[in-house]
Amino acid sequence: MSTVGKPIKSKAAVLYGFNQPLKIEEIEVAPPKAFEIRIKIFASGIAETDDLALSDDMASLNFPVILGSEGAGIVESIGEGVTKVKPGDHVIALCGPMCMKCKSCLHEDSNFCVNNDVGKNKGLMLDKTTRFSINGKQIHNFMSCSTFTEYTCVDEFACVKIDPKANLDEVSLIGYGFSSGYGTVLNTAKVKPGTTCVVFGLGAIGMSAVMGCKVAGASRIIGVDINPTKFSRAKELGCTDCLNPNDSDKPIHEVIVEMTEGGADYGFECIGKVDVMESMILSTQCSYGSANIIGVPKSTDRLVVDVMWLLTGRSLQGAFLGDFKAPLQFPGLVQDAIHAKKFDLSKLVTCKLPFEKINEGFDLMRQGKCIRTVLIMDK
Numbered sequence: 001m002s003t004v005g006k007p008i009k010s011k012a013a014v015l016y017g018f019n020q021p022l023k024i025e026e027i028e029v030a031p032p033k034a035f036e037i038r039i040k041i042f043a044s045g046i047a048e049t050d051d052l053a054l055s056d057d058m059a060s061l062n063f064p065v066i067l068g069s070e071g072a073g074i075v076e077s078i079g080e081g082v083t084k085v086k087p088g089d090h091v092i093a094l095c096g097p098m099c100m101k102c103k104s105c106l107h108e109d110s111n112f113c114v115n116n117d118v119g120k121n122k123g124l125m126l127d128k129t130t131r132f133s134i135n136g137k138q139i140h141n142f143m144s145c146s147t148f149t150e151y152t153c154v155d156e157f158a159c160v161k162i163d164p165k166a167n168l169d170e171v172s173l174i175g176y177g178f179s180s181g182y183g184t185v186l187n188t189a190k191v192k193p194g195t196t197c198v199v200f201g202l203g204a205i206g207m208s209a210v211m212g213c214k215v216a217g218a219s220r221i222i223g224v225d226i227n228p229t230k231f232s233r234a235k236e237l238g239c240t241d242c243l244n245p246n247d248s249d250k251p252i253h254e255v256i257v258e259m260t261e262g263g264a265d266y267g268f269e270c271i272g273k274v275d276v277m278e279s280m281i282l283s284t285q286c287s288y289g290s291a292n293i294i295g296v297p298k299s300t301d302r303l304v305v306d307v308m309w310l311l312t313g314r315s316l317q318g319a320f321l322g323d324f325k326a327p328l329q330f331p332g333l334v335q336d337a338i339h340a341k342k343f344d345l346s347k348l349v350t351c352k353l354p355f356e357k358i359n360e361g362f363d364l365m366r367q368g369k370c371i372r373t374v375l376i377m378d379k
């Protein structure tokens with residue numbers, strides 16, 4: 001029986017307060033209004049950013065809320081006026097949507113739309129309501145997409161159509177984690193062939209950065225992590241050296257400066273710790289090194305920079321979503337994965353769990369037992 005125009009009952013992982021387990025509930029997802037899209041989610045990655053939000057380390061959330069920043073699925077129905085997709089299209093839900101009208105979207109070097117919900121965490125759609133409810137009470141959404149649910153409803157700008165041949169379990173990572181690491185290397189730092197890169201943190205974002213360094217032709221890629229179980233996969237993906245800071249008496253940036261005779265050409269912080277960001281900056285060459293921040297620290301943390309680190313000629317920058325203009329560039333990134341085979345997303349998906357085991361998935365990430373866990377919804 002057609003569900004078009006009707007509310008849909010959907011299993012969703014609802015968060016009722018900070019530091020609580022997610023509760024699997026049966027919620028109602030209202031039909032899409034004008035310029036909205038209802039998506040049946042097939043796969044959703046569990047990202048460190050979801051954990052930051054869950055543990056009150058981001059700017060405050062409105063409860064109850066459905067988290068999930070990285071998901072892919074199939075369009076179930078569309079509201080009036082939607083032109084970008086039709087029912088049956090395969091899509092990625094966008095946590096970094098772009099209205100393509102604001103000053104940021106129109107700038108050739110920006111992807112951070114003023115209408116996204118990143119950092120604001122209002123948890124509402126553009127019309128300031130949401131389509132999620134339980135027993136008549138509104139549930140908030142997260143980062144414009146909320147993928148921890150069998151069905152989500154997003155504004156048209158938070159959805160991009162992709163090649164139906166793509167494996168949704170894997171390309172869900174293009175929605176957030178993969179593109180953030182890979183894109184910061186290629187779009188933000190613009191790593192050149194033959195150079196030396198150092199990547200701090202070998203989770204999904206760091207491994208994606210390593211993949212980017214390899215594609216860019218870096219000749220030396222140094223991975224740094226306190227969890228040595230990550231090293232074999234990092235080497236498989238392109239790391240030439242892997243370092244555990246706990247194995248060294250000296251600060252790790254001093255080790256890297258010695259190894260590279262003066263510092264790496266490019267550094268990437270993929271953890272979200274300000275002390276590691278400092279170390280990453282200092283591991284880059286002082287007069288031309290490029291230091292790049294990807295990790296998201298607690299909202300109360302502050303990075304203190306000695307201006308001399310930069311006056312000598314280093315550059316310091318950060319990037320959201322790897323500077324990809326998601327609605328324009330994600331379809332091409334999917335092609336790079338499935339046809340050009342520039343990178344292999346399956347290497348990042350080390351665990352797949354049924355959706356109901358979402359809390360186990362968070363535990364695996366917290367215990368460092370996975371690169372990325374992807375939740376698989378009932379088809």
Ligand SMILES: NC(=O)c1ccc[n+]([C@@H]2O[C@H](COP(=O)([O-])OP(=O)(O)OC[C@H]3O[C@@H](n4cnc5c(N)ncnc54)[C@H](O)[C@@H]3O)[C@@H](O)[C@H]2O)c1
Nearest residue numbers: 048180201203204205225226227270271272295296320321
């Ligand atoms: N800028 C963006 O657009 C963007 C997008 C996605 C994620 N992120 C952020 O990127 C960061 C990484 O995300 P992830 O999903 O890969 O996380 P993750 O938890 O899977 O990986 C982090 C890795 O860092 C290692 N680590 C922790 N402390 C360390 C230390 N002191 N020294 C060396 N290694 C250490 C861990 O062992 C782990 O392997 C998070 O802060 C996340 O919020 C940013």
